[in-house]
Amino acid sequence: MKIVYADNNATTKVADEVIAEMLPYLGELYGNPSSMHTFGGQVGKKIQQARQRVADFINADPDEIVFTSCGTESDNAAINAAINAFPDKKHIITSNVEHPAINNLYKHLQKTKGYEVTFVPVDEKGFLDLDLLYKSMSDNTAIVSLMWANNETGVLFPIEEIAKKANEKGILFHTDAVQAAGKIPIDVKKTGVDMLSLSGHKIHAPKGIGVLYVKKGFKFSPLLIGGHQEKGRRGGTENTVSIIGLGKACELAKANLPIMDTRVRELRDYLQTQLLEKIPGSSVNGDLEQRLPSTLYIGFDAVEGESILLMLDREGICASSGSACTSGSLDPSHVLMAMKVPFKSAHGSIRFSLSHYNTKEEMDIIINTLVPVIQNLRDMSPFWKDGKMV
Amino acid sequence: MWDYTDQVKDHFLKPRNVGELEGANAIGETGSLNCGDALRLYLKVNENERILDASFMTFGCASAVASSSALTEIIKGMTLDEAAKLTNDDISDYLGGLPKAKMHCSVMGQSALKKAIANYRGVQILEKPGQMVCECFDVTDFEIIDAVKANGLKTTEDVTNYLKAGGGCGQCLDRIEEVIESVKAKG
Numbered sequence A: 001m002k003i004v005y006a007d008n009n010a011t012t013k014v015a016d017e018v019i020a021e022m023l024p025y026l027g028e029l030y031g032n033p034s035s036m037h038t039f040g041g042q043v044g045k046k047i048q049q050a051r052q053r054v055a056d057f058i059n060a061d062p063d064e065i066v067f068t069s070c071g072t073e074s075d076n077a078a079i080n081a082a083i084n085a086f087p088d089k090k091h092i093i094t095s096n097v098e099h100p101a102i103n104n105l106y107k108h109l110q111k112t113k114g115y116e117v118t119f120v121p122v123d124e125k126g127f128l129d130l131d132l133l134y135k136s137m138s139d140n141t142a143i144v145s146l147m148w149a150n151n152e153t154g155v156l157f158p159i160e161e162i163a164k165k166a167n168e169k170g171i172l173f174h175t176d177a178v179q180a181a182g183k184i185p186i187d188v189k190k191t192g193v194d195m196l197s198l199s200g201h202k203i204h205a206p207k208g209i210g211v212l213y214v215k216k217g218f219k220f221s222p223l224l225i226g227g228h229q230e231k232g233r234r235g236g237t238e239n240t241v242s243i244i245g246l247g248k249a250c251e252l253a254k255a256n257l258p259i260m261d262t263r264v265r266e267l268r269d270y271l272q273t274q275l276l277e278k279i280p281g282s283s284v285n286g287d288l289e290q291r292l293p294s295t296l297y298i299g300f301d302a303v304e305g306e307s308i309l310l311m312l313d314r315e316g317i318c319a320s321s322g323s324a325c326t327s328g329s330l331d332p333s334h335v336l337m338a339m340k341v342p343f344k345s346a347h348g349s350i351r352f353s354l355s356h357y358n359t360k361e362e363m364d365i366i367i368n369t370l371v372p373v374i375q376n377l378r379d380m381s382p383f384w385k386d387g388k389m390v
Numbered sequence B: 001m002w003d004y005t006d007q008v009k010d011h012f013l014k015p016r017n018v019g020e021l022e023g024a025n026a027i028g029e030t031g032s033l034n035c036g037d038a039l040r041l042y043l044k045v046n047e048n049e050r051i052l053d054a055s056f057m058t059f060g061c062a063s064a065v066a067s068s069s070a071l072t073e074i075i076k077g078m079t080l081d082e083a084a085k086l087t088n089d090d091i092s093d094y095l096g097g098l099p100k101a102k103m104h105c106s107v108m109g110q111s112a113l114k115k116a117i118a119n120y121r122g123v124q125i126l127e128k129p130g131q132m133v134c135e136c137f138d139v140t141d142f143e144i145i146d147a148v149k150a151n152g153l154k155t156t157e158d159v160t161n162y163l164k165a166g167g168g169c170g171q172c173l174d175r176i177e178e179v180i181e182s183v184k185a186k187g
Helices: A016-026 A038-058 A071-085 A100-113 A130-136 A159-168 A240-278 A305-314 A334-338 A360-380 B006-013 B062-075 B080-084 B088-094 B100-121 B141-151 B156-163 B173-186
Strands: A065-068 A091-095 A116-120 A141-147 A172-176 A195-199 A210-214 A282-284 A295-300 A349-353 B026-032 B037-045 B051-059 B132-134
Touching: A016 A240, A038 A065, A038 A195, A038 A240, A065 A071, A071 A091, A071 A100, A071 A141, A071 A172, A071 A195, A071 A210, A091 A100, A100 A116, A116 A130, A130 A159, A141 A159, A159 A172, A240 A282, A240 A295, A240 A360, A305 A349, A305 A360, A305 B006, A305 B062, A360 B051, B006 B062, B026 B100, B037 B062, B037 B100, B051 B062, B062 B088, B062 B100, B080 B100, B088 B100, B100 B156, B132 B173, B141 B156, B141 B173, B156 B173
Parallel strands: A091 A116, A091 A141, A141 A172, A172 A195
Antiparallel strands: A065 A210, A195 A210, A282 A295, A295 A349, B026 B037, B037 B051
């Protein structure tokens, strides 16, 4: 069965070029990049090149790039460094739609370290309450940390504007750019963020590699204390193969940015228009404009997400849902709840997230499969009769 | 990944007895749109209180659909007295078992059946006894005590898996813990 992969916010295919770049270092070029000998040193040189490529991707200096094991580690390292740098400041500001990767860390800090955390709410479009955000900033605030793009809705926060406000008040600012990277341009110099997290597997590099950008001049303290690797900012022998792969992936992502904004956006818009037109009682979650070009989070009234996903899965279509039943919890996604999306469509919300590997034919497969699937489930639903909600 | 038995998959993909039932003389409804699953059960009962036919309409995940489908198959031909004795485990067993986090789907089937029987007999289901614990899913302390005793539940997570209680806003988790402890204390 042909797989139609439309779950790129979950993970992405490792690009062939990335695999080709990594293979020699998985094989005969196994030296330790820290070694004195030429055999190891050549791996060190290759890592330098990768660091440069990552830096070029976000307009940073190579010295500002710290390789980590994943986005979650980058987020944890950023918050950890902030609270170590300002031990007397016991307040953190974030939003109520953050990824669990960082949300659970805040809950941990609240519970065990007595931190006060302001979870700034979003409106029904997924936009932050900026007034409340700015009013919450105080001398006691150790860090403001916000995701750049939401993993479920794809809605973008105005990171540049917020970073500027934080800078003015002398408050550290971190952004989790895991979903934004490779989909919209990222320029850390222009944006003025202090720290920024990236994840390899969301941009066609392998899983198990992440990046924390740390602005020059910030007194960073490591989360993982060990050897001198990453200039003492992250101990542990480098994940050489994945770092090299990530370097290549960043180079490709930079080159592919215009495709994201044109061809991928057109595919997403085509899928969106067709589904809204062909399926009554459907609605898009989140703002339509301030949104990643590749994400479509669409809710269907009176049906449940897990059932939809299972039926799509039978046809080889890979997507995600914000449904309770797929997450092990019983409430629909915290993002949809924060946006006050009505229950009638929240439980039946499906996220399609595209990449430049997707085609128009695949969009048609999704459309032609989804229309009867929703009909079939509605025929079974006690909340749907004669073409509308009851 | 889907952690379902072949029977669950079969009853989800090819549900038996879907739709409104012509000539139904008993209906039982449980769950709601807000909860994320709901079941409406239709029964056609003869003068000897035998279930001649049954059908369902369900909003919910695969195991909710499968549990509903299984329920209708199990009860067809039973008398109401026989059907009244059906437990959620009977539904789960019929499907070769349900994942732990989905046990509430079988509980939902049992609950709809009870309501349908009461509906046929014209019995009002009385206001639930006990104190409300979980507002999100309308679960009382008595229900939690019953479920803990009947199924040997040990943790709040177990209770959530069976009754959904605590699976919403989570504010009642401490209270659920207390109820579990009280059952343990009494042995």
